[in-house]
Amino acid sequence: xxxxxxxxxxxxxxxxVIVSIVGFVVLNLIPGGPMAQYALDPGMTQEDxxxxxxxxxxxxPLWVQYLDWIWRLVQGxxxxxxxxxxxVLDVIGRHVFATLLLMGSSTVIAVAVGTWIxxxxxxxxxxxxxxxxxVGAMIALSIPTFWFxxxxxxxxxxxxxxxxxGNMYTIGDGSVLNYxxxxxxPSTVLALVHIAIWxxxxxxxxxxxxxxxxxxxxxxxxxxxxxxxxxxxxxNALLPMITxxxxxxxxxxxxALVTETVFTWPGMGRLFLDSLGYSDYPVVMGLLIFSAILxxxxxxIADIVVALVDPRIRLA
Amino acid sequence: xxxxxxxxxxxxxxxxxRLFAAGGAAGLFAPHLLGRPAFxxxxxxxxxxxxxxxxxQEPTVFNPLMAHIEVDDGVHFSMFDxxxxxxxxxxIVPNLAAEVPTQANGGISEDGLSWRIRLRxxxxxxxxxxxxxxxxxxxxxxxxxPDFRAWRTTGHALLRDIAVVxxxxxxxxxxxxxxxxxxxLTETFIVPRHIxxxxxxxxxxxxxxxxxxxxxxKWGKRIAGDxxxxxxxxxxxxxxxxxEQLIFKYIPDMTVLYTxxxxxxxxxxxxxxxxxxxxxxxxxxxxxxxxxVPKGSVESIYLNLExxxxxxxxxxEALYLAIDRHAIIDGLNYGVPGMTETFxxxxxxxxNPDLPKHEFNLDRARQLLDEAGWVPGADGIRVKDGVRLSFxxxxxxxxxxxxxxxxxxxxxxxxxxxxMTIENLPSAVMWGDFWSQSQFDTAMVGITYLIGADPDVTxxxxxxxxxxxxxxxxxxxxxxxxxVDALLEEGSRTFDPEARRxxxxxxxxxxxxxLPFLPLFANTLVYGHKEGIxxxxxxxxxxxxxxxxxxxxxx
Numbered sequence: 001x002x003x004x005x006x007x008x009x010x011x012x013x014x015x016x017v018i019v020s021i022v023g024f025v026v027l028n029l030i031p032g033g034p035m036a037q038y039a040l041d042p043g044m045t046q047e048d049x050x051x052x053x054x055x056x057x058x059x060x061p062l063w064v065q066y067l068d069w070i071w072r073l074v075q076g077x078x079x080x081x082x083x084x085x086x087x088v089l090d091v092i093g094r095h096v097f098a099t100l101l102l103m104g105s106s107t108v109i110a111v112a113v114g115t116w117i118x119x120x121x122x123x124x125x126x127x128x129x130x131x132x133x134x135v136g137a138m139i140a141l142s143i144p145t146f147w148f149x150x151x152x153x154x155x156x157x158x159x160x161x162x163x164x165x166g167n168m169y170t171i172g173d174g175s176v177l178n179y180x181x182x183x184x185x186p187s188t189v190l191a192l193v194h195i196a197i198w199x200x201x202x203x204x205x206x207x208x209x210x211x212x213x214x215x216x217x218x219x220x221x222x223x224x225x226x227x228x229x230x231x232x233x234x235x236n237a238l239l240p241m242i243t244x245x246x247x248x249x250x251x252x253x254x255x256a257l258v259t260e261t262v263f264t265w266p267g268m269g270r271l272f273l274d275s276l277g278y279s280d281y282p283v284v285m286g287l288l289i290f291s292a293i294l295x296x297x298x299x300x301i302a303d304i305v306v307a308l309v310d311p312r313i314r315l316a
Numbered sequence: 317x318x319x320x321x322x323x324x325x326x327x328x329x330x331x332x333x334r335l336f337a338a339g340g341a342a343g344l345f346a347p348h349l350l351g352r353p354a355f356x357x358x359x360x361x362x363x364x365x366x367x368x369x370x371x372x373q374e375p376t377v378f379n380p381l382m383a384h385i386e387v388d389d390g391v392h393f394s395m396f397d398x399x400x401x402x403x404x405x406x407x408i409v410p411n412l413a414a415e416v417p418t419q420a421n422g423g424i425s426e427d428g429l430s431w432r433i434r435l436r437x438x439x440x441x442x443x444x445x446x447x448x449x450x451x452x453x454x455x456x457x458x459x460x461x462p463d464f465r466a467w468r469t470t471g472h473a474l475l476r477d478i479a480v481v482x483x484x485x486x487x488x489x490x491x492x493x494x495x496x497x498x499x500x501l502t503e504t505f506i507v508p509r510h511i512x513x514x515x516x517x518x519x520x521x522x523x524x525x526x527x528x529x530x531x532x533x534k535w536g537k538r539i540a541g542d543x544x545x546x547x548x549x550x551x552x553x554x555x556x557x558x559x560e561q562l563i564f565k566y567i568p569d570m571t572v573l574y575t576x577x578x579x580x581x582x583x584x585x586x587x588x589x590x591x592x593x594x595x596x597x598x599x600x601x602x603x604x605x606x607x608x609v610p611k612g613s614v615e616s617i618y619l620n621l622e623x624x625x626x627x628x629x630x631x632x633e634a635l636y637l638a639i640d641r642h643a644i645i646d647g648l649n650y651g652v653p654g655m656t657e658t659f660x661x662x663x664x665x666x667x668n669p670d671l672p673k674h675e676f677n678l679d680r681a682r683q684l685l686d687e688a689g690w691v692p693g694a695d696g697i698r699v700k701d702g703v704r705l706s707f708x709x710x711x712x713x714x715x716x717x718x719x720x721x722x723x724x725x726x727x728x729x730x731x732x733x734x735x736m737t738i739e740n741l742p743s744a745v746m747w748g749d750f751w752s753q754s755q756f757d758t759a760m761v762g763i764t765y766l767i768g769a770d771p772d773v774t775x776x777x778x779x780x781x782x783x784x785x786x787x788x789x790x791x792x793x794x795x796x797x798x799x800v801d802a803l804l805e806e807g808s809r810t811f812d813p814e815a816r817r818x819x820x821x822x823x824x825x826x827x828x829x830x831l832p833f834l835p836l837f838a839n840t841l842v843y844g845h846k847e848g849i850x851x852x853x854x855x856x857x858x859x860x861x862x863x864x865x866x867x868x869x870x871x
Contacts, residue, residue, distance in 0.1 A: 032741075032748030037385050039747040043500065043767045043775060044468045044790065046752060046783040052383055055465050055519075084376035085465075085524050094540035150571070157579055165579045166572060171368060171543060171563055264567045264576075266541030274374065274541075274568070279744050 008303075012296045016289065017070075023288045024066050027281055033058065034082050034279040056082055069285065078289075079282035083275070088286035092268065098168055099267035101179075102259065103252045105187040110194035111245075117195065118202020119237075122210065123229060133203075137196035145255060148189045149262035156185060166263040186263040190255050194248065201244055205237035212236070239310055246302025250295040357850050359558040359869040363548035366561035367849060367868055369861070370582035372573050374566040375544055378535075379524040380505035381459055383467045387587050389503075390862030394546055394562055396505035396529035397554075399433060399452065400498065401863075404855040406665060406769030408498055411554075412436055412447065412506055412530065414484070416498070419811050428493030428811060435484045439553050441508050442528045442535070448483035454509035456488075458518060465519050470767075470775070471500040493809040495816070499768030503858075506530070532557040532866030542566060556866030558851065564862075577604070583846045586861045590842035592652040592717065598844055606844040609854040610654060612661045613764040616833040617709065617725070620754050622784070622794045624703045630688035631705065632831040637681035638728045641674055645837050648720050653837035658824045659765040659773060662838050663856055666771035666817055668824040674835070681732045690733075698733040706735035707757035710750070713740035718760050721836065754784040754792050762839055769857045771820040774804045777827065795832035 034056065035049040053059055057068070069079060078088035121130040157165035163185050164170070169178045209215065210233055218228050256269035268287060275283040307313045369390065377384035380392035399413040408416050414434040417423020423432050439447035458464055459472045466472075474491040481487055490497070508528055515521040526535050532552045536545035546562040565582055567573040574594050577585045578601060590598050590606065599606040617639075619626045626632060645653050654662055657671040690698040690705055698705040709725075711718045722738045729736045736758070741750065750756055765773050774789065775781050779796040781789025800823055807819040843854055843861060851867040 030742075030745065031750065032744035032746070034744075036744045036747035036751075038383060038467075039752050039790070040761070040763060041468065042764045043470045045470060045775065045781075045788050046790070047788050048466075048468045048470075049752070051469075052465060055463065080520065081376075085379075085382070085520060091540070098541065153572075153575060158575065165575050165581060166567075167565075167576075167581065168542060171545075171565065172366065261568050262572065264542075264569075264572055266539060266566075270541055270568060277744065 008300055012300070015296060016292055019292045020070060020073075020285065020289060021066070023285060024069070025062070027279075027284060028062055028065075030279075032279065034281070037278055069282075073289070078286045081275075081280055081283050083278050083280045083283070088282050091271070091283055092286055092290060095266060095268045095271045098265055099253070099256055099260070099269065101168075101183070102187055102190060102256060102265055102267060105183050106190040106194065106255075107252065109187060109191040110198050113191070114195045114198025115202050115238075115241075117199035119206050119229070119234060121199065121203040122206035122237075125207070130203075133199060137200055140192045140196035145189060145193060145258045146262050148192055149186070149259060152185050152189055153262070166265070168265055186259050186265055189263075190252070190259045193255060194252070197248070198241075198244070202237065202241060205240050206233055209233045209236040239306060242306050242309070243302045246298040246300075249298035250291055253291055253294065357869075357871045359556070359851060359867075363550065363557050363560045365559050365870040366563060367559050367865070367870070368543075368563045368565050368581075368583045369586040369865075370565050370567045370573050370576055370584070371586040372567060372570055372588045374541065374568075375564055377524075378527045379507065379518075379521070380527075380529075381455065381467065381507060382465050382519070382524070386859045389858065389860040390564060390586060390865075391544065391546070392505050393531075393858070393860055393863045394533045394865045395527060395531040395535065396507070397439070397531055398502055398505050399435075400502045402499070402502045402768045402855070402857045404853055404857065406663070406857050408502060408768070410436075411502075412439060412452075424811060428495065428809060429490050430487065431490065432481075432485065432487045435486065436553065437484050439530050440551060441510075441530055442549060443508075443511075445508065445510050446483075447506070447508075447530050449480040449486040450483070451506050451509045452486050453478050453480050454513060455504070455506045458507070458512070459504070461518075463517075463519070471497040472504070493811075495808055495811050496767060496770040496772040499766075499770035499772075502768045533562050536561065552866065554866060556851075556868075558867070558869030559865075562862075562865050562868075574598070577844055580846070583849055584852070584861070585844040587859075589861075590844050592650045592842065595650050595652055595842045598842065603847050604844055605847055605849075606842060607854065608652060609841045609843050610661065610663050610856050611764075611839040611841050612766055612856050613762045613839045614656060614659050614661075615653065615760070615762045615836045615839055617836065618756070618759040618761050618763075618793050618833045619831070620756055620758065620792075620794060621796075621832055622754065623707065623757055625705055625707050625757075628688055628690075628700075629830065630684050631690065632834070634681040634684040634688075634732060635729065635734065636674060636831055636834045637677050637684070638732045638734070639674075639725055639834060639836070640676045640728055641836060642676065644721050644724060648717060648724065649837065652842060653840045656835050656838040657828055658835070659763070659776070659827065659833075660771065660820065660824055661766065661769075661856060664766070664769060664771065665813065666820045668821040670821075671824060671828045676728075678728065678731055685732060692733045696733055697735045704735070705733065706737070708737050708739045709758045709760060710739050710741055710746060710756050711760035712743045712746050714742075715740075722760060751792060752783055752790065754782070754794050756792075759792075760836075764859070766857075771816060772804070772808050773820075773823070774808055777823070777832070778804050793832035795827075795830065797826060797830060800826050 035053055038044050038049055072079060080087055081091050117133050121133045124130055153165045156163040164182050167182055169182055215228060215232050218232050256267055257273060260267045260269040272287050371387050373387040375388045375391045377388045378391060380396050397412045399411060400408045400416055401411045403409050410416055412435055414436050417431060417433055419426060435449055441447055456472060456475055456478055459466045460469055471494055474494055476489045476491055478488040511523050511528055512518055512521060532549055533546035534549045536547040538544045543566060544564045548557045548560050567576055570591055574590055576582050619632060656662055657674060658668060660667045685698055690700045693699045709722055726736045765776055776791055777795050777800055779801050780787045781791035782794050784794060803819050803823050807816055810816050845852055848871045849868060850871045851869050853864060855863045
C-alpha cells in the first residue's frame with residue numbers, strides 16, 4: 001500500500017504540472033486579457049491600461065510569469081485575484097460551501113434514485129418501468145441542464161409559486177428550512193443527468209452480477225430472491241460504481257457551472273465563469289488546480305475504497 | 317371598455333405620472349437639489365426597511381480609487397462621497413466641498429491653473445474620525461503613486477503643489493488649464509487617510525475588503541458571489557439614508573435578472589437593467605414601475621479610418637445612408653432607444669440639435685458611390701483602385717440585439733454593392749488590443765463619450781489620442797482633423813459654459829460631416845422597481861442606478 005500511494009502521488013504531481021502548463025498557456029493564448037474590461041471606460045487612456053498591466057506583472061515573458069506563479073504555488077501562495085485583490089485561496093474558499101452544498105445534495109439524490117432505478121430496471125428487465133427508465137435517461141442526457149433549470153423556474157416559481165426562482169437563501173432569512181427550500185430545484189436539476197448516468201451503469205452492473213454463477217448457487221441453495229438481490233447481486237454490482245463515483249466527482253463541478261448560473265447560486269462554477277470573463281488569471285488557474293486535485297483525489301479514493309471492500313484486488 | 321381594460325389604462329396613466337415625477341421630467345420641475353420631487357411622499361424619520369437591487373455583474377472592487385468596472389460604482393456612490401456630485405440635470409453640486417469653485421467665485425484662477433476648494437466641516441468617517449482636507453490631499457496623491465493600481469489618472473496627473481491650508485481648505489496648481497477636471501472630481505471618491513496611510517501596500521489593504529467611507533451607507537457584509545449588504549449611516553451629513561439596509565444582489569444572467577424582478581425577489585433592477593425585448597411586458601406588470609432613462613452612451617458603427625475602404629468620405633456617407641435606423645430602433649429594439657446624430661447625449665446642455673438629419677436612402681447611397689468612382693465588380697461588390705468595398709464588422713459575441721442589427725445592416729449594405737462580413741469575438745478579445753490598437757475594420761459599439769456631463773472628447777477624437785499611432789487616449793477610429801484638434805484644445809482650457817457650448821457645437825458639426833462613426837441610436841435604459849419605492853431618481857450623467865440610494869425609501 002505505501003509503495004502504491006507513493007507511485008500514485010508521483011503520477012499526480014506530474015499530472016498537476018502538465019495540467020497547469022497547458023492551462024496557463026491556453027489562458028494566455030486567448031487574445032485580449034484583463035484590461036479589456038476597462039477599454040470602454042470614459043476617460044480611460046492606453047497609458048493607464050499599460051500601467052495596470054505592468055503593475056499586475058502581465059508584461060513579463062510568459063515563461064517567467066509561469067515559473068513565478070508555480071514557484072509561489074509550491075510555497076503555498078496561490079496568488080492574488082486581479083479582480084478583487086484578495087488571495088486566491090480566500091476567493092475560492094468563499095465559494096466552496098455553496099458548491100459543496102449543491103453537489104452534496106444532488107449526489108445524494110442521484111445515487112439514491114439512480115441506484116434504485118438501475119436495480120429495478122435490471123431485475124424487471126424489458127418491463128414498462130425499464131423502458132420508461134431508458135427513455136427518461138436518454139431525455140435527461142440529451143437536454144441541456146439550463147433548459148431544465150429555466151423550465152423548472154417557469155413552472156414551479158413563476159406559475160405555481162412553490163419554489164424560489166433561484167438564490168441560496170432569502171436575504172434576511174438564513175434558517176436551515178430556507179436553505180432546504182432553495183436547494184430543492186437546483187439540486188434536482190443538477191441530479192437529473194447524474195441519475196441518468198448512474199441508473200444506466202447500475203442497471204448494466206446489476207445485470208452482470210445477476211448472471212454470475214454465485215447468484216445461481218445462492219438461488220439453488222434456496223436463498224430468498226430479496227436476499228439474493230440485496231446481498232449477492234447489489235453488493236457486487238456496487239463495486240464498479242465506486243470507481244464511477246470517483247470519476248463523476250469532478251463532473252459535478254462542471255455541471256455546477258450551468259446550474260449555478262441559472263439558479264444564481266454563489267458557488268465555484270459561477271466563480272469560474274466570472275473569472276474567465278474578467279480574465280482573472282490567478283483565480284482561473286487556482287480553480288483549475290483545485291479541480292485537478294479533486295479529480296485525482298476522487299480517483300485515488302475510489303481505487304483505495306475498491307481495494308478495501310473487494311478482497312480480490314491488491315494495490316501494488 | 318370592459319372593466320379590466322379600464323383598470324389597465326388607469327394603471328398606466330398612474331405609472332406615467334409616477335414616471336414623470338420620478339425623474340423622467342425632473343429637468344422641467346428642477347425640484348430638490350439632488351432630485352427628489354417636492355410633492356412626493358415624505359420619507360420616514362428613521363431608516364426603515366431594506367431595498368434589494370439586482371445587478372448582473374458582481375461588485376468586487378470596494379476601494380473606489382482602484383481599477384473597477386461600472387457595477388462597482390453603485391457601491392462607491394453609496395459608501396463614499398466625492399468633492400462634488402453631478403445631478404440628473406448635469407449640474408455639478410457640492411458634496412464634500414462647501415461650494416463648487418468657479419472663476420467667478422475665485423475658486424479657480426482666471427488662467428485656470430490655481431484651484432482652491434473649501435470643504436464642509438461637519439463630515440465624519442464611518443469610524444467617527446473627522447474628515448479634513450488632509451484626506452483629500454492623501455486621496456489625490458495616492459491616485460498617481462506609481463505602485464498604486466489606480467483606475468484612470470487623467471486630470472489627476474496634472475496636479476502640482478497640493479497644499480492643505482486649513483482642515484476645511486485645500487489648494488493646488490494645475491500643470492495646464494483643464495476644465496473637465498471638475499467632472500473627473502465628481503467621480504473621485506475621497507478615502508480616509510488615517511486608515512490607508514498605515515498600510516504598507518494600499519493595493520492589498522484590509523480596507524479594500526471592508527471599506528470605511530463618509531457616505532450614507534456603511535459596510536455591512538459581503539457574501540461573495542451572492543450579495544453585498546450595506547447598512548444605514550445614521551450620522552450622514554447629507555440627505556437620508558431612509559432605509560436600514562441597501563443590498564446589491566448579484567444575478568449573473570439577464571433572463572434570470574428579469575425573472576427575479578417579475579417574481580419580486582428583487583425590489584429594483586440595477587445594471588444591466590431590463591432588456592428592450594422585455595420592455596413591453598415589464599411595463600404592464602402589476603405592482604412594478606418601469607421607466608425609460610436616456611443614457612449617456614451612443615450605439616454606433618465605428619469605422620477604422622486607416623482602412624483604405626474608409627478613407628473616402630463619400631463611402632462613409634453612403635454607408636450611413638444605407639442604414640435603416642428607424643427599423644433598427646423600432647423593429648429590433650422595440651422603440652426603446654432614441655434617434656441621434658452625435659456623440660453628445662441628447663439631454664446634454666452641449667447637444668447640438670441642428671445637425672443634418674439622417675435619411676435612409678439607398679438610391680442616394682448608390683449615386684454617391686458611383687460619383688466617387690466606386691464601380692461594381694464581377695461579383696457585384698464595388699471596387700476602386702483595386703480596393704474592394706468589403707470589410708468585417710465585429711462586436712461582443714452573444715449580444716443578440718447587436719447580432720440582429722448586424723445582419724440587418726449587412727443586407728442593406730449588400731444592396732448598394734458593399735460586402736460586410738460579421739466576425740464577432742468574446743468580450744475580453746473584442747475589447748482588448750483588437751479594439752484599443754484599432755485592429756478592427758468596423759465595430760458595433762456603445763460608447764459613453766463624456767466624463768460626468770463635461771463635453772470634452774479629446775480622448776476620443778484628438779489626433780494625439782490615436783493609440784495605434786503611438787498616441788495616448790482612445791481614438792479608436794483613428795480620426796484626425798486639424799480643426800477638431802484645435803477646438804478640443806480650446807474647449808478643455810475654457811471654463812465658461814456659454815463659450816464651450818459654441819466650441820462643442822462646431823465639433824459636433826465636423827464629426828457629423830466626417831462620420832468617423834455611424835450613429836445608430838442613443839442608448840436608453842429600461843429601469844424598473846416595485847411600486848412603493850420612493851425617492852428613486854435616475855441620473856444619466858452617472859454610470860449607476862444607485863448614485864443616490866441615500867434618497868430612497870419605502871412608502
